[in-house]
Amino acid sequence: MSAADLTRSTAADLAHRLTTGEVSSVEVTQAHLDRIAAVDGDVHAFLHVSENALETARQVDADRAAGQALPELAGVPIAIKDVLCTIDMPSTSGSKILEGWIPPYDATVVARLRAARMVPLGKTNMDEFAMGSSTEHSAYGPTRNPWDLERIPGGSGGGSAAAVAAFEAPVALGSDTGGSIRQPGAVTGTVGVKPTYGGVSRYGAIALASSLDQVGPVSRTVLDAALVHDVIGGHDPRDATSIPDQWPSMAEAARRGLTGDVLKGIRVGVVKELEGEGFQSGVKQRYHETLDLLAAAGAEIVEVSCPHFEYAVAAYYLILPAEASSNLAKFDSVRFGMRANVTGTVEDVMAATREAGFGPEVKRRIILGTYALSAGYYDAYYGSAQKVRTLIQQDFDAAFEKADILVSPSAPTTAFKFGEKLEDPLAMYLNDVTTIPANLAGVPGMGLPMGLAPEDGLPTGLQLMAPARHDARLYEAGAAIEQLLEGNWGHALWSQAPELGANGLATALGSNGGAR
């Protein structure tokens, strides 16, 4: 078995081969570490590569050799977004203010990965404190899109998406506040899921906007995302907003989707407001082709209207900065993180530290959020945004009366070039127009590859949304749609990703890649 085969395998396949003893976790882990060493200089998906990965893999192999019963994903490597606390690796959330900070505890999801005996490979790059759609706001330099190194990998979780797209990890963890898992998935041709709010613990995820943040899986296939979701999901007493319900197995749902005839008769709601103006033509084209394929497979395509979605971006850019302005107040140079080398009162030191430690986008949103909450403006801004949230939930409720799942493109465009939107915050904010409504309403959303846009040969993504608590429905339908699309293309989308040469240049593969 070649190392390339191992890095191009799915997590499900690796798990199977580890179980049969065909490969060892050390081999799998080494193959991924080698791949990271080979390509990450160009991709820059990782902020930190674990020194413990091989040792962790060795332990799994030893326990397996000793006949221990191990969880399904034992020995499978995984990359972890730097927003998550890890006791053995720095956790910076992409910010200079937390440079080198090693938390004294693991995030609940990380603890669960370890309990499932997965092998953490390292920490992935992200926009600072998850504010951004391009990773250009990382304090440690941007991540490059493996499909075109001159383009953004999406954000904030560009590092996790790029790591998976560049075969540096089979699966990864991300966090999604307004699309930070799904939008990078769209522009890197990968799968990502934002679970129902409260479905996965937020304990140990460095908060951006507490009422919107969710941790979720990033992968190349729907089944792999489901397997990771099963590991990290479920009630956590350390997160008060965690839903105490019992959850069905997402992996079983995905496997049902792959083997059954689940698309026949399923009511697919096309959200009228999430296409049209501002959407790239190739994205629209692939979207309508996909809808046609779904109809041909027996799905019932219904148009639904969610009239308040047009207010979602506005509401989001009030709620998020407001919560973030408060969540980020703790970075004050007293208990952890950097301290500016200035003299003066503690207030002076705090203000100088925050000036030096935060990047421009973080400052912008903190000031905006401070404004939205301040005396005399609360009702007009934050209060009104919370009302829009109610209206968007009502839109979802009405739409789910007519449809089992809702669909839209995951992102309005394919990957754009570095710097293209950096000086225009409003344009940058519109990248999340399709993904934000799910965060505001708390419903689960999945992004999966929808083909390459004809005009630029870059990946596009399809978003599926289900009612709150019905994440399993996404996996069932998502796996079936993935299979339908791949059957139509004759291959998996990720198999078309350009080779990343040792000299650091992406070599175009041709195929249906279009002009590059």
Place this chain on the structure above:
Amino acid sequence: MSEITPERVAHLAMLARIALTDDEIEKLTGELGAIVDSVAKVQEVATPEVAATSHPIPLTGGMRPDVPGQTLTTEQALAGAPDHDGSRFRVTAILGEEQ
């Protein structure tokens, strides 16, 4: 017409404890003005009869029993601190000289 003036940005920066430079204040005044004009759109539909939603999933409770758990050691607590005296975090003087 934006309510965002350089004076307001400076006041917000004081509340948020960020020592913005004059250039930053000027730049942010323009950017925030545009953003605020855009997000003010929420007021169009936020009528009095609409209830506010603070939590996406309507749950109550989420409490824990009153049972002590694991604490941090002093070493763990101070490990990430910029300055400490071995058991407490150290900060510079709280009052300026004029007070």
Place this chain on the structure above:
Amino acid sequence: MAKAELMDFDKALELFEPVLGFEVHVELSTQTKMFSDAPNPAFGGHEISEPNTAITPVCLGLPGSLPVVNETAVRYSISLGLALGCQIAPTSRFARKNYFYPDLAKNYQISQYDEPIAFEGMLEVELEDGTLVQVPIERAHMEEDAGKLTHVGGSTGRIQGAEYSLVDYNRAGVPLVEIVTKPIFGAEHRAPELAKAYVSTIRDIVRALGISEARMERGNLRCDANVSLRPRGQVALGTRTETKNVNSLRSVERAVRYEIQRQAAILAKGGTITQETRHWHEDTGATSPGRPKSDADDYRYFPEPDLLPVAPTPQLIAELRAALPEAPAARRRRLKEEWGFSDLEFRDVVNSGLLVEVTDTVAAGASPQQARKWWTGEIARIANAQNAEPAALISPQHVAEIVALVESGSLTDRLARQVVEGVIAGEGSPADVVSARGLEVVSDDGALIAAVDAALAQQPDVLEKIRDGKVQAAGAVIGAVMKAMGGKADAARVRELVLERAAQ
């Protein structure tokens, strides 16, 4: 303001009507903190001395940490709300109060804002002469305490002139209930007395509920007193000040009196009162302005997204209501009757703040009069001399044991005072002190008779007088016997024996 510049209190009351308001913070004695499972330093059983040891990532506000509400703290808060005659909100919410201060780990305090757990109450407060005053309660809400700052350098550990400060987060996150009154009118010249009685009543309530140690000297119970004056005949309220750092019942009374006199002096000269926070100084008996907080006017409250609304079931509220102890005023009326105390005796107990101690001592088997006598007498005297709270010196159980020893004749009052002293000095239980110090009364008649005979033999003239019927002369012999026995004899029995032996 120098003492001489204050307006005479009676004069101030002639010109102005004082309006009061109180914010009392009660530290709940749960085992763990409000939002973290760290041990709670305000729980009686926890001995926490080293800084930054009773902390978790939540107490330090470490990135990624999340608060989770302590269920018991909510139950305690509901009980307190009910005891204050409040309505309990079917749904209440936590909110973030945003301001930067190094003792506030997250730079926001989790509190309750527009939806407190308890609201609209009425508390009956009894003044020293038995007058009842109804104090209107606006709300009682849950929140978390901040850490502790120590200022180093400069003069005497004050914040002014300090070179640097040290932060200990052990107290950060201790559960608090803040009780806020509505403006209190009509207290007039009894305003200082009402202030003291109000805080004392809250203290009695939380002790009776068993939800707080309620030791003011330890900060378990803290009072911020709001005082404003308005000229006689004026309807609009005057500008108020909020006096903090008032750490004893006596200080509450003095601080309110001081503020009335200070404000009156300013207003009478045509000056204006600055709305501000002031600090009470126990040593000088005066208040001084606190530091103005630059962002105090804009706390940017918003609903705490990390916590769910608190929605106690009606069953829980009913259960807690049924378990409430008697209201303090009603309870006092009942106890006074049961104990058969005179008005004066009872008031003496109440005003010394010893009602709980006397009650507990009676419950432990002592007679009410004896319990009263020891607590308001010897123990109060020692407490006063040591500048301590009587309750902190000795337990009701031990007092009851001492009373039992006196009543059985094993100790004389004089010996019992030594036992009290020994127990307070930490020499162990009363029995330990008696045996270690050898204080037991000699009840062996043989030893007593020998001592009596010896004393009579030494004072033949006295013996003569007794035999002549001058019984009062026996005193000299009794004194000699008591001295010979080192005081460890029952004087009544000695007297009997002296008369008996003299007659032979």
